Amino acid sequence: MDKIKCPVCNKNLKTITYENQEVDFCQTCGGVWFDKGELMGVVDGLLSKDLVDSESVEEAYRKKAVSSKDIDIFQRCCPRCKVRLEVFNFSYDSNVFLDRCPSCLGIWADKDEWVAIAKYIKGNPEVDKLAEALASEFKEPLKLIGNISRVAAVIVSLFYLVAASVMIGLEGFLRVLMILVLPLACIFFGEHMGKVTGTWFGISLARPIITKPTPGFVLAIGGWLVLLTPLFAYIAQILAEM
Numbered sequence: 001m002d003k004i005k006c007p008v009c010n011k012n013l014k015t016i017t018y019e020n021q022e023v024d025f026c027q028t029c030g031g032v033w034f035d036k037g038e039l040m041g042v043v044d045g046l047l048s049k050d051l052v053d054s055e056s057v058e059e060a061y062r063k064k065a066v067s068s069k070d071i072d073i074f075q076r077c078c079p080r081c082k083v084r085l086e087v088f089n090f091s092y093d094s095n096v097f098l099d100r101c102p103s104c105l106g107i108w109a110d111k112d113e114w115v116a117i118a119k120y121i122k123g124n125p126e127v128d129k130l131a132e133a134l135a136s137e138f139k140e141p142l143k144l145i146g147n148i149s150r151v152a153a154v155i156v157s158l159f160y161l162v163a164a165s166v167m168i169g170l171e172g173f174l175r176v177l178m179i180l181v182l183p184l185a186c187i188f189f190g191e192h193m194g195k196v197t198g199t200w201f202g203i204s205l206a207r208p209i210i211t212k213p214t215p216g217f218v219l220a221i222g223g224w225l226v227l228l229t230p231l232f233a234y235i236a237q238i239l240a241e242m
Contacts, residue, residue, distance in 0.1 A: 004079035006031060007099070007108055013079065019045025024079070030111030033079055039098075039107050039114060046118040055124045080104055094120040149220060153187045156227055186223030191216035 003012040006026040013024035013033055021041040024033040034042070046052050076085045078101035085099035085108060096116045099108040109117075157180050164172035186193065194214035 004033065007033075007076040007079055007085065008074075008110070018042055021045070032109050032114060034107045034109065034114075035080075036105040039109065039117075042114055043118045043121065046115065047122060052115055052118040052122055054122055055119055076108065078104065078106060079108075080106060090117055091120070096120060146220070149224070150188055153184060153224070153227060156231070157184060160230065180227070183223040183226040186219040187227070190219035190223065194219050 004024060005011065006013055006029060008031055009026065009028045011026060011028045013026055015022055016025045017023075018025075018032075019042045021034075021038045023035075023038055023042065026032070073087050076099050077083060078085055081101055081103040083101060083103050086102055087097055087099055090096045090098055094117065096113055098113060098117075100106070160176050160180065161173055164176040168175075194216045
């Protein structure tokens, strides 16, 4: 098999075994090519052996996520498929930028970027404990707010369904019902949905991995934004016609 070349310095990559994964390492720039699935295999190995440091408090409370549009992007090609690699921010907010092949889904990581990813996933245990303590203090008030939110969501949903039935009929009722599934799921089951990790978030070409739990209230807020969008649009239309 022909040697594959580094997408950065065009040197031959050396196949090595690292954390039970065969990866392709550049001896010149220190970057690594991971075939599909290999990156998370290496990261999981580092975490299971506790080979990475915890994030600092400043890193745990990281600044706003940076978009790939706001960084200097160097055009790189997949060493296997020869197509252009796509840059993405790992897990959206880690600010560790990797290059993924849209064809074979292999990933190129510059020197030590895979370690930065492992560190990001590990987080800061002390910060996590503080967050858990704060959450327990507000557990009962948040539970009450959550119950009120669910009741209000049902009322708003019923309003939409009745309005659709009156104006459009059964077809409108069914269409609105399908649209309501996602926001209601976020509002009712945000805590459970937020615990899902380790999956591909497949709505974009970059498809980053969900690596950390999402607070339930964040999903609930997102659900409410989706749920109220038609109502806000209707009110805005009425105001515009006045």
